[in-house]
Amino acid sequence: xxxVGLHLxxxxxxxxxxxxxxxxxxxxxxxxxxxxxxxxxxxPQFIIDIRSNMDKRQGQRVTVLLNKTVKHLSLQIxxxxxxxxxxxxxxxxxxxxxxxxxxxxxxxxxxx
Amino acid sequence: NAGVTQTPKFQVLKTGQxxxxxxxxxxxxxxxxxxxxxxxxxxxxxYYSASEGTTDKGEVPNGYNVSRLNKREFSLRLxxxxxxxxxxxxxxxxxxxxxxxxxxxxxxxx
Numbered sequence: 001x002x003x004v005g006l007h008l009x010x011x012x013x014x015x016x017x018x019x020x021x022x023x024x025x026x027x028x029x030x031x032x033x034x035x036x037x038x039x040x041x042x043x044p045q046f047i048i049d050i051r052s053n054m055d056k057r058q059g060q061r062v063t064v065l066l067n068k069t070v071k072h073l074s075l076q077i078x079x080x081x082x083x084x085x086x087x088x089x090x091x092x093x094x095x096x097x098x099x100x101x102x103x104x105x106x107x108x109x110x111x112x
Numbered sequence: 113n114a115g116v117t118q119t120p121k122f123q124v125l126k127t128g129q130x131x132x133x134x135x136x137x138x139x140x141x142x143x144x145x146x147x148x149x150x151x152x153x154x155x156x157x158x159y160y161s162a163s164e165g166t167t168d169k170g171e172v173p174n175g176y177n178v179s180r181l182n183k184r185e186f187s188l189r190l191x192x193x194x195x196x197x198x199x200x201x202x203x204x205x206x207x208x209x210x211x212x213x214x215x216x217x218x219x220x221x222x
Contacts, residue, residue, distance in 0.1 A: 043213030102154035
């Protein structure tokens with residue numbers, strides 16, 4: 001993943017509002033995408049993933065949208081909570097290749 | 113299950129010293145990875161091991177060596193540490209595409 005165009009390195013959100021984190025990925029052949037959350041001092045943790053044959057996938061309070069036409073991925077967090085403050089990374093993966101390519105990340109800060 | 117464990121958590125080295133970062137996973141995963149993370153950047157792959165007995169270079173392998181000791185353990189060695197290797201190092205493992213990460217080792221080279 002790369003951080004171009006719509007990507008913002010930081011995002012400040014009011015508690016209770018919805019958050020939208022954007023990511024532009026680099027390879028049109030990528031067929032699997034994943035979002036990770038990294039809290040301060042910890043390793044990245046899986047949030048949600050999506051395959052290229054889908055354009056939307058929902059989890060608990062999170063939704064990932066995939067637009068293959070413009071190579072864009074977004075993560076929506078509903079009713080953002082203080083515990084959502086972290087750095088969020090998107091990653092992409094090529095077919096038959098277990099290596100992930102990570103974007104630079106977006107730091108989300110939740111205001112009380 | 114402990115998941116992915118890494119030792120040590122913190123380390124300070126002088127330029128030219130060597131050390132080995134240890135990583136172990138108890139999830140019976142075939143693939144293991146070493147990444148480095150620098151301020152303001154995403155994770156960059158140093159080396160990976162698709163299965164026991166195999167290792168391959170990633171994006172930034174220079175100055176590092178690895179050993180896949182067995183299915184559980186994958187170590188990263190710095191033979192002659194340099195200040196440019198000051199970073200946070202993460203180990204990960206996976207069965208398929210989803211990677212599980214350890215807590216990281218914060219390394220400072222002076």
